[in-house]
Amino acid sequence: MVLDSVLIKNVKKFYSLGKTEVRALRGVDLAVNKGEFFVLAGPSGSGKSTLLNIIGCLDYPSEGEIWLEDMSISKYTEKQLNKIRLHHIGFIFQSFNLIPVLNVYENIELPLLVRKDISAKERCMRVKEMIEKVGLTKQEKQKPSELSGGQQQRVAIARALVTKPKVVLADEPTANLDTNTGNDIIALMQDICVKENTTFIISSHDPKVIKKAGRCIFLQDGLVKEEVE
């Protein structure tokens, strides 16, 4: 049996905002295959980021089940989810979220520093390999403030992939980039998705991203409105 990379069953998420209850997700079912370039689309407030946070083990669902390959993670403790994030999930953020005092190499190396199963030699090898893949060999020693937006997002992609995660989650990765740079970043992510067979789940309302998606679901008011192949 071929397992789905991510399987979501009737996931609901409710927030309390003062006396008001906000229903961010109202029963989402979803299956993302391994190596898929998957896009979560929808307007602001549709529940994209909430769903992404739940898949990324940053938040708990109020109801429902989530499977990451063969692991049912909805009842995991904070410590267990931490470990899942460290070993199996990579994050790419809208505003890159690089550590300003570290250079390109050090930023990419950062998640590996707390991995006890990776030696210094392997760490160095992986970082070099990722720097080469995202085309930043010449910028290796530069700080984020010395890089363009596109270059910073490349560093963020390399950082997300250096741990060889099962799933990469990207929250509006092109929102802070111009059209050409955005296209380059999508192409890079797609290329890695194919070559590394890594699952990408991207939250975006950028038509360029949606157009490139292998599969896309449209969320509206916390529910899947439409699914497009």
Added chain:
Amino acid sequence: MYISPGWLSEGGGRMKLFGLALKNVSVKWWRSLTLGFFIFCVTFVMIMSNSFILAAKKKVESVIQKGITGQIQIRSEKSIEGDMVSQYSMGWDALEPIKASNISAINEVLKKDYPEIKMEKLVRQSVFFTNQDKREETMLIGIEPNFQSYKEAFILTEGRYLEPSAKDEIILSDEQAKSFNVKVGDKITIKTKNLYGLDSKIDLKVAGIGNFIMLSQFSYKANYTNSAAVRQLTGMSEGEATDVILFTTGNKSISAIKEKLSEKLKGKGIKNSITKGKQLTSEELKVSDISFEDKNEGVKISDFEEMGETFKGVSGTMFRLVNILITFLIIIVSILIINLVYMTGFERYKEIGTMRAMGFSKPQVIRVFMGEIIFLSTIAALLSVIVSSGLIYMLGSSGIESPIPALDFIMGKTLDLSMDINSIVLNLVIVTGISFATSFYPAYRACSVDPAQAIRTV
């Protein structure tokens, strides 16, 4: 810094995280400098004040030893007083003489077994200075002509020290001279009860006026005169004394000397005991006032640890007062550290969220924060140790003289600062320990952010 093997076995990952902490220190250099400066100041104040107090304590001890107690004291078994310096035990009038034969025996033992030990005889008596309308109690210390070390304890502001051949001279404190309105060359009347309980009186000429170094700060009242004058006043015979005080040289153990001396004296048939100073009760005072029986066959041997108890208590109080001030300083620095770590936490809210999202555990992020604080406080404290130690060494070795000669009696002629390695290490541990303790909670709070919230913050 101690690096556990675990740090190295993870491919130096933890060391690299520590590197991140160091980079954060250098990037926010202004804040680091502020925090470092405060830690530097606290450590500096702690070390310098400890050194000053230590110097003052040593000075007081030296003054008491040179001027009054010596290092070992032999007194009559019948003498009842707490310690030789106390102003409050009021036991000076319960002093009994040591028999002349006993003093000769002590002298013989010392000459034979401890030729390097210097022996001095004191004849002390509680007396009153009087004139028509005043009466003030003091301790009269009668010294032998060859006793010179009192000059290092008592600093004259006018006149001269006692003439060895003179038998009717006295040295007064500034306070006493003012109180009785007497000058150098004037006479002052002294009254007491002699050994037989009868009133006794003598007029002595003021040879000099001055103050005991530091002791005068505590209104300590004692006056030097020639031993012959006190013997005449009390009715003691030639050769008798209330105290035999010994000055040792070298590194010989005082307690070992006491033990051996006690044995030797017993061998010569002199009953003696090595005893702790006994505080006088009011009941004992009454008894001693009316007891004139001559039963002073034996002697008791004590050392400075017992005889300087009163002033050791005073220096202990000084230590405590300074420590209270230092505690206030530490509280201020602690508040500063807490604020700075809180601010850092707010500033790095997104950074912390990112690290947490990547899979860093809370303790791992806390370690980065704590690394910054511990590094900063250790460097600042070490720098402070180097600067303060250098200053102490410089001031201590150059023997800077008191800027105002009249203030000699406060710290002595020179500023003799000294270092105590144990106290420096303790200060270092306290400062870094406090930095650790105060930064932990704000660091923990900062690292407890919800990563989902934090990564959304722009």
